[in-house]
Amino acid sequence: MTAHEFARCFYERWTEAPAxxxxxxxxSIKNIDSQRGGPGRPLTARGEAxxxxxxxxxxxxxxHWDVVITGPGEHVVSTSQIVSKQLALRSIVSDCLSGIDLGVLAGLTEAEMAIQQPRAWAVFQAWxxxxxxxxxxxxxxxxxxxxFAERVLGCLVADLRRYPNPxxxxxxxxxxxxxxxxxxxxxxxxxTFFHEEWGHCSGLFGRDRLPMGRSTR
Structure with a gap:
């Protein structure tokens, strides 16, 4: 399936109950250091809260949910572990739910990008x-x-078919x-999928009786 087909499947599932x-x-420390992509980092005390x-x-x-499905990376998994413990749910790590791979820029802070990969950093800034x-x-x-879209959406669609309410x-x-x-x-x-006004959303994202874009920053 293509990214367009996966997107349609994801949206159709979104409109069903339970959403x-x-x-x-x-x-996490990644946020504090302005690190883009790459390996995970520990949560800050604020992040744990x-x-x-x-x-x-x-x-x-x-x-009510039946399982927590989490992407890889220490900061993502740690968040999932806290949430799943509080909700008394099992947590499953899905490697295909990692963020977009930025290649030579992955894992570098913005300051390191400017020094170590100046040409790639210039392209990133232009975008x-x-x-x-x-x-x-x-x-x-x-x-x-x-x-990236095909990988992530394919994984999400498969999980939404496998579990009733993840x-x-x-x-x-x-x-x-x-x-x-x-x-x-x-x-x-x-x-546009990275640049629309939804770019500000940084927390809880749900359809029914749940706040969308609840800040966790």
């Missing part, structure tokens, strides 16, 4: 300022936006991808 819920990982706070929101929401299209955001080893814990790039697909009613657009 999926996604949580962005809590604050955020994970407990969002667990409380879930507990009092009246919703971030919307001076170039996503299709032009090409650096050595980077995963394409379409490949709760997902993921990174920012996945949360934005899915939020934009919902906003566009099932349309995947390579050039």
């Amino acid at each position: 999926p819920v996604m949580i962005r990982h809590a604050e 955020q994970a407990l706070d969002v667990s409380h929101v879930l507990l009092v929401s009246g919703h 971030d300022r919307r001076e170039i299209a996503m299709s032009e955001f090409v650096v050595a080893g980077k995963e394409s936006g379409t490949s 709760l997902f814990v993921v990174g920012r790039s996945i949360l934005i991808l899915c939020a934009n697909i919902v906003r566009s009613e099932g349309i995947f657009d390579l050039e």
Whole structure:
């Protein structure tokens, strides 16, 4: 299936009951250091408190889940472990729910990018300022936006078919991808899926009686 087909399947499942819920990982050392992609890092004390706070929101929401599915990376898994403990659910790590691979920029802080990979950093900045299209955001080893979408959406669709009511814990790039697909009613657009106003959402994302874009930053 293509990214467009997976997007349609994801949206159709989103409109059914029970609707999926996604949580962005809590604050970690990666956020403090402005590190992009790469390996996971520990949560900060504030991040641990955020994970407990969002667990409380879930507990009092009246919703019930059967499993927590989490992407890899220490900060994502740690968030999932806190949430799953509070909700008394098992947690499953899904390697295909990792964030987009930034190639030679992965794991570097913005300051390190400027020094170690100045050309790739310039391309990243041009894309971030919307001076170039996503299709032009090409650096050595980077995963394409379409490949990222096909990998993530394929995994999500499979999990939504496998489990009646999963709760997902993921990174920012996945949360934005899915939020934009919902906003566009099932349309995947390579050039906008990272840049629409949903780009601000950074926390709890759900359809029924749950806040969308609840801050965890």
